Amino acid sequence: MHWFVDVLKKYAVFSGRARRQEYWMFTLISTVISIVLAIADTVLGTGEIIEAVYTLALLLPMIAVTVRRLHDTDRSGWWFLIGLVPIVGWIVMLVFMCLDSTPGHNNYGSSPKQPTY
Numbered sequence: 001m002h003w004f005v006d007v008l009k010k011y012a013v014f015s016g017r018a019r020r021q022e023y024w025m026f027t028l029i030s031t032v033i034s035i036v037l038a039i040a041d042t043v044l045g046t047g048e049i050i051e052a053v054y055t056l057a058l059l060l061p062m063i064a065v066t067v068r069r070l071h072d073t074d075r076s077g078w079w080f081l082i083g084l085v086p087i088v089g090w091i092v093m094l095v096f097m098c099l100d101s102t103p104g105h106n107n108y109g110s111s112p113k114q115p116t117y
Helices: 002-009 020-044 049-057 059-072 077-084 088-098
Strands: none
Touching: 002 020, 002 059, 020 049, 020 059, 020 088, 049 059, 059 077, 059 088, 077 088
């Protein structure tokens, strides 16, 4: 759960790098919460309002962690926009999010995998 909270603490931080684990755990926990809220909306009859507010609240943190993940693979955050291209853009983004980190220091900082002393 700390992966989710850590991303929320850096909700508007677009600089630096994010490991695969940070990105995918945030995505997993966010998706599970979204499903639970969608079910709650259905049971309460609120018409998706709770889930929509939650999704809107997490929009900026999701964009920020995606940009940091792209930085970790030594790509500009502007690559995020390729996700707007249907199907091909989604596949490209999926591949980028699954790639391993650039070892050591890159244009966006030092590797989050390496311990700092």
